[in-house]
Amino acid sequence: MTTAPDVLALQETDLALDKARARLRDVEAQTGEGEELIAAREVVAERQEVLKQLRSQLHDAEWSVEDARGKAGGVEQKLYGGTIRNPKELSDLNDDLSSLKTQVAKREDSLLGLLVEMEEAEKQLESARSALAETDAVWQREQASLLGEKARLEPEIAALETRRENQLPAVDAESMRLYQLxxxxxxxxxxxxxxxxxxxxxxxxxxxxxxQKARSGGGLVQCVSCxxxxxVT
Ligand SMILES: [Zn+2]
Known part of the structure; x- marks a missing residue:
């Protein structure tokens, strides 16, 4: 005959199992890459891309400054070389030179602007990298602790399942239905x-x-209310 202590023993095992299984589900849900880590990695990638584009713009700007300087140099040579004497031609060359010099100055300005932007982008990338390193370190610690917990929970659950198997024969079918309900x-x-x-x-x-009836141990006795x-102990 199933007694209250038999059911209580099963209940204790079931409660421990519920708790351990719920915790294992939590642990498993938290295992793997978190959103924070993915986001931190994306920020680094975005800033790397910004820097890459700025480098390419800088390369173009350097070339364009060199190009304008070269052209201005060529015009200057013609203008002061003494081979051209025609005043109209000289005046045109003078205009060309001044417009080329303006162009050189403009291009140098935008080159400088790009250098400033790059310096800022490098700082931004550096700070994104250190944020990622920090997030990664926290994540590594959490994962190690979660994996340790999982390694403890799995055998604990297996042992509880074995205990439950051993307790089942003491609880008859009717008592089991009542207990489950x-x-x-x-x-x-x-x-x-x-x-x-x-x-x-x-x-x-x-x-x-x-x-009295519950104390006598003659089968299961239920509370009149709940x-x-x-x-009875
Ligand atoms: Zn009650």
């Missing part, structure tokens, strides 16, 4: 202790005859 209804707490004639599940004062299985 109450377990669902009372968040795993199907068994209630009795203290000073009171059900510890719902705090109601129980009829003396019921307490219907939990009563255990």
């Amino acid at each position: 109450l377990r669902e209804r009372h968040r795993g707490q199907a068994v209630a202790g009795v203290e000073r004639g009171m059900c510890q599940g719902c705090r109601i004062a129980l009829p003396m005859s019921l307490v 219907e939990r299985i009563l255990l």
Whole structure:
């Protein structure tokens, strides 16, 4: 015959199993790359791309400054070389030179602007990299601790499952149905202790005859109010 202590033993195993399995699910859900780490990595990639584009712009700007300087140099040579004497031609060359010099100055300005932008972009990349390193270090520590916890939980669950298997024969089919029903209804707490004639599940004062019956150990006795299985110790 199934007794209240038999059901209580099963309940303790089930509660421990529920807790361990829920924790394992949490641990497994947290294992793997977190959103923070992915986001930090994306920021680094974005800033690397910005810097790459600026480098290419800088390369073009350097070439364009050199080009304008070269052209201005050529015009200057013609202008002061003494081979050209025609005043109209000389005046045109002078205009060309001044417009080329303006162009050189403009291009040098934009080159300088790019150098400043690059310096800023390099700083931004550096700070994104150190943020990533920090996030990664935290993540590594968390993962190590989660994996350690998983390695403890898995054998713990296996041991509880074995214990449950061994406890099952003591609980007959009808008692099992009752236990499962109450377990669902009372968040795993199907068994209630009795203290000073009171059900510890719902705090109601129980009829003396019921307490006597529960004490005598003749099968399962339920609380008249919450219907939990009563255990008199
Ligand atoms: Zn009760």
